Amino acid sequence: MTKYILVAALLAATATSAASETIKYECTFAEGKLRRPTPTRVVFSVDPYSQYGELEAVEIPGVRTSVGPIKVVRNNLNVLSVEWSGQGYEFTAETKEGGGLQASPYLNVDFLRHRFSVFLKKRHLKANVRSESIGHRPLSGHSSGTCNQL
DSSP: OHHHHHHHHHHHHHHHHHHTOOEEEEEEEOOOSTTOOOOSEEEEEEOTTSSOEEEEEEEBTTEEOOOEEEEEEEESSSEEEEEEEOTTOEEOHHHHHTTTTTTSSSOOOOGGGEEEEEEEETTTTEEEEEEEETTOGGGOEEEEEEEEEO
16 A cells, blocks of 8 residues: 555655646747737747647737737747737736727737737747738738747
8 A cells, every 4th residue: 555655645746746747938029910910029928738828928019918828839959939819918007098999009909819929940939920810811911020048
């Protein structure tokens, strides 16, 4: 009986250390195109087995953002792709006063129906970020940048 308890404790300790092991990236991007709220800085982590990801920081000019879970779309030796919803995001007061809900500086954006994604080429740590309203793909914004593995 003691032998089984020892084995169970060893397995639990191994699983805990493996679960806490994540790969973290910090990416910076130029300002987005097409007047879409495109991130200029994103910090996220993913587990090595692509089961979960966490958005740790995101900066979008003129937008109050939040952090939370992200979806790992693809993770192999060459490419990492993640996406998340803009739910909970809102324009800052300054942006609203400047016309954020009208045509300037951003086109009409409904953050409940807005999605963000990062596509990272792992070999050179080059990345693209995309901002798109679900159902309005022609109005998607994008930008390129670089990432650092932390």
